[in-house]
Amino acid sequence: MTDIIPTSTRVPGTYVGYDFSRAGRALASGEEYVVILAQRLATGQIAALTPTDVFSAEEAADYFGRGSQAHRMVAKAIDANANLKLAVCALDDDGAAVAATGGVALAGTASSSGQVRLQVAGVTVAVAVSTGDEAADLMTALVQAVVSKPDLPLTAAAGSVTVQGAPADGVVLTARNKGACGNEAGLTLTVTATGLTGTLIAMSGGQGDPELAPALSAIFSAGHTVVVTPYSTDDALSALATHLDKVSGPTEQRGAVGIAGWRGTLATGTTLTGKLNASRISTGWHNASVLSNGELAAVYGAVLASEDDPSEPIDNIVLPGLDIPPQATWPMRTEEENALHNGLTPYRVAGDSVQLVRAISTYIKNSEGIEDATLLDLTTIRTLDYVRIAWRTRMSQRFPNGGKLTDRRLLQIKSETLDVLYALEGLEMVENIDAYKDQVIVVRNARDDTRADASIPAPVVRGLHILTGTIYLY
Known part of the structure; x- marks a missing residue:
């Protein structure tokens, strides 16, 4: 019975109220909420x-500045998942940061028609060439063509560049955002008109990423389930790992994972993930990509959030909007295997698309330095987070104010816990609950007589990642 109708009532009559605490049996929805951390421009409207x-x-583009790191990461994320629930916590460029620069130099006079094509992060900027066109005029046209594409991560202006150790007239390319992110804009130059030669200077010199700590503090209580970072450095990922452990811990209980990107080599990538060894961070590796680490992470995070079932394996899933690097740079199977044994999530080119091979965390060793696959797959920690949400939601529905700590209440808690586990088993998130039901234990705490402690087994369903077969010849 409930105490909705006060026992102090003395006026005769029949009184009927409503108690909704036993109505809900459905599990919590566990909606994904992605947040992108990225740099803004001074032209953005949002501080x-x-x-x-x-x-x-x-x-x-309006909020954070067109062509900014934040704008470009959002564009990639929404292109990959149009139904994404997305937030951005923008950062200003570091006050001591240096912008990356690159350049293009043309020389000669065109003796045929053709094009000068500059690819910037996978976007082609083209200038038409006619017979007799001079290099200086074409470079002026190239500056105008770059400026006409404000979504690019860089700007262009006429200036001096270095060609074979000597200064020369050219097109100077400057990253919109200061810091190392500007070094990650891939450039390719193609000149198809005869009589002209072209020199490309790759983007470099960008230094000084902003600190992540202020942004992580700003989002601490917001409840994001996927945190996307553009910075794949020891310091940034260590700060993110600490943040994720805090918000996902037993007191805050807002389970989240972090996503980073890596466009560098296998060796440098596995060195990065090996030092991190974090169960809540996954780093996607797209070797030799022309896109930034942040854009690689934004696509990965958006696709991850598109999967409603946290226990569903994320194998061979398409990552829309990613570039296809030259075939010579595609990882071999042995390199993919090496990555997966060292906490790095490889991407693979499949036809005209890019796929994520297997979503794993960077956790590869336990506290004693011994290889440990317990939390290898990102689905494991995400499923545990959902089990917690489902159980907490049911407890808050059935016992909104706790109530009295009696043996009867302990039995009710145990019964509701089993009901949640069987419902999760029906969704194939956990399994064999009959075998584990005796491990559901709810007892009074030995040192606090107002507290009950519950033991909740969670035999998480693992993904079918590998299927083998033997064909016998008879």
């Missing part, structure tokens, strides 16, 4: 360190 929901790339 730094202000978590803001974003619904389109155009909004991101």
Whole structure:
């Protein structure tokens, strides 16, 4: 019986109230909520360190500056998952940061028609060439062509560049955002008109990423389930791992994972993930990509959030909007295997698309330095987070104010716990609950007579990642 109708009532009559605490039996929805941490431009309308929901790339351009790191990451994420629930917490460029620069130099006079094509992060900027066109005029046209594409991560201006150790007239390319992110804009130059030669200077010299700590503090209580970072450095990922452990711990209980990207070599990538060894961070590796680490992470995070079932394996899933690097740079199977044994999540080119091979965390060793596959797959920790949400939601429904700590209440808690586990088993998130039901234990705490402790087995269903067969010849 409930105490909705006060026992102090003395006026005769029949009184009927409603108690909704036993109505809900459905499990919690566990909706995914992605947040992107990225740099803004001074032209953006939203101040730094202000978590803001974003619904389109155009909004991101207005909020954070067109062509900014934040704008470009949002555009990639929404292109990969149009139904994404997305927020951005922007950062200002570091005050001591240096912008990356690159350049193009043309020489000669065209003796045939053709094009000068500059690819910037996979986007082609082309200038038409006619017979007799001079290099200086074509470079002026190239500057105008680059400026006409404000979504690019860099700007262009006429200036001096270095060709074979000597200064020369050219097109100077400067990253919009200062810091190391500007070094990650891949460039390719193609000149098809005869009589002209071209020299390309890759983007370099960018230094000084902003600290992640202020942004992580700003989003601490927001409840994001996927945190996307553009910075794949020891310091940044260590700060993110600490943040994820805190918000996901037993007191805060807002389970989240972090996603980073890596466009460098296998050796440098596995060195990075090996030092990190974090069960809540996954780093996607797309070797020799022309996109930035942040854009690689944004696509991965958006696709991860598209999967409603946290226990569903994320194998061979398409990552829309990623570039296809030259075939010579595609990882071999042995390199993919090496990556997966060292906490690095490889991407694979499959036809005209890019796929994620297997979503794993960077956790590879236990505290004693022994190889440990317990939390290898990212689905494991995400499923445990969901089990916690489901159980906490049921407890809050059935016992909204706790109630009295009696043996009867302990039995009710145990019964509801089993009901949740069987419901999760029906969704194939956990399995064999009959075999584990005796491990559901609810007891009074020995040192606090107002506290009950529950033991909840969670035999998480593992993904079918590998299927083998033997064909016998008779």
